[in-house]
Amino acid sequence: DGGITQSPKYLFRKEGQNVTLSCEQNLNHDAMYWYRQDPGQGLRLIYYSQIVNDFQKGDIAEGYSVSREKKESFPLTVTSAQKNPTAFYLCASSIDLGRVGYEQYFGPGTRLTVT
Amino acid sequence: GENVEQHPSTLSVQEGDSAVIKCTYSDSASNYFPWYKQELGKRPQLIIDIRSNVGEKKDQRIAVTLNKTAKHFSLHITETQPEDSAVYFCAALVRNNDMRFGAGTRLTVKP
Numbered sequence: 362d363g364g365i366t367q368s369p370k371y372l373f374r375k376e377g378q379n380v381t382l383s384c385e386q387n388l389n390h391d392a393m394y395w396y397r398q399d400p401g402q403g404l405r406l407i408y409y410s411q412i413v414n415d416f417q418k419g420d421i422a423e424g425y426s427v428s429r430e431k432k433e434s435f436p437l438t439v440t441s442a443q444k445n446p447t448a449f450y451l452c453a454s455s456i457d458l459g460r461v462g463y464e465q466y467f468g469p470g471t472r473l474t475v476t
Numbered sequence: 477g478e479n480v481e482q483h484p485s486t487l488s489v490q491e492g493d494s495a496v497i498k499c500t501y502s503d504s505a506s507n508y509f510p511w512y513k514q515e516l517g518k519r520p521q522l523i524i525d526i527r528s529n530v531g532e533k534k535d536q537r538i539a540v541t542l543n544k545t546a547k548h549f550s551l552h553i554t555e556t557q558p559e560d561s562a563v564y565f566c567a568a569l570v571r572n573n574d575m576r577f578g579a580g581t582r583l584t585v586k587p
Contacts, residue, residue: 394575403482403565403579404520417574451519455575464510465575467519 364388367452367468374446374475382437382471384452393435394453394465397421404451410435439473446475478503478570482578490586495556497581499566500548508569509542509549514580515562523564524551556585 365386374380384393392411396404406419410429424443429435435454439446452468479502489495501509510525526533526540526549533540537556542549553560566578 396577401485401580404577406574406576409574419574420576464522464525467521469519 365452365454365466365468367450367471369471370469372471372473374473376475377441378475379438379440380446380473380475382439382450382452382473384435384437384468385433386435386454386466386468387433388454388456388466389432390454390456390466391432392455393429394455395419395425395427395435395437396451396453398449398451398470407437407450439475446473448473478506478568478574478576480566480568480576480578482566482581484581485579486582486584488584488586489556491556491558493556495551495553495560495583495585497551497564497566497583498548499550499568499578500546501568501576502547503568503570504544504547506547506568506570509540510567510569510575511538511540511551512565512567512577513562514565520565553583556583558585558587561585 368383394409395407405421407425408427410416426438450471453465455465482499507528512520513523514520524538524540526542537554539552561584563580563582565580569575
């Protein structure tokens, strides 16, 4: 289970506050992803990054922001503009390929509760 | 963009029976189709995958089939066991590392 970590495991915030979720990987993976998982639903893509200093919006990017200043790190900020931020957030990484395989490795997740 | 649909949303089988989960995708450029298993409270983990140049792949009790013409792929679990109970997600990789997931299937294997 090592290689990609998220912190904290549980996070509580008041409505109107921005909050940043951490995601770090030591797998030397080029690509990193953020997903949101709601009860009974699949994984919805928020943002992904193929390379340092580059990232792309997924299906539900509104109210979120990311940065990719280092290969190992892809923090996600949930802003006050996100209307329904309470959810389970999963970070993932994969080797950017054609070369070896596309398997995504997931972090343990952060459960964010906003009240 | 890519749209991945997964059916059924819940599936209950008796131990020893087979389970089949089906997914369809919309983007013909999709070329990689993984399946993930997520046990309660844990992270999703890859159980099997298939690339678009292959029609079928098997790993012990698990197999995946791909029909590129019809744009659908399926997960087959034979001789199911209670520990197979979990949520299963299919996914399709479009271009540029854009991975899209299905909504998940909650599989329950009754002993």
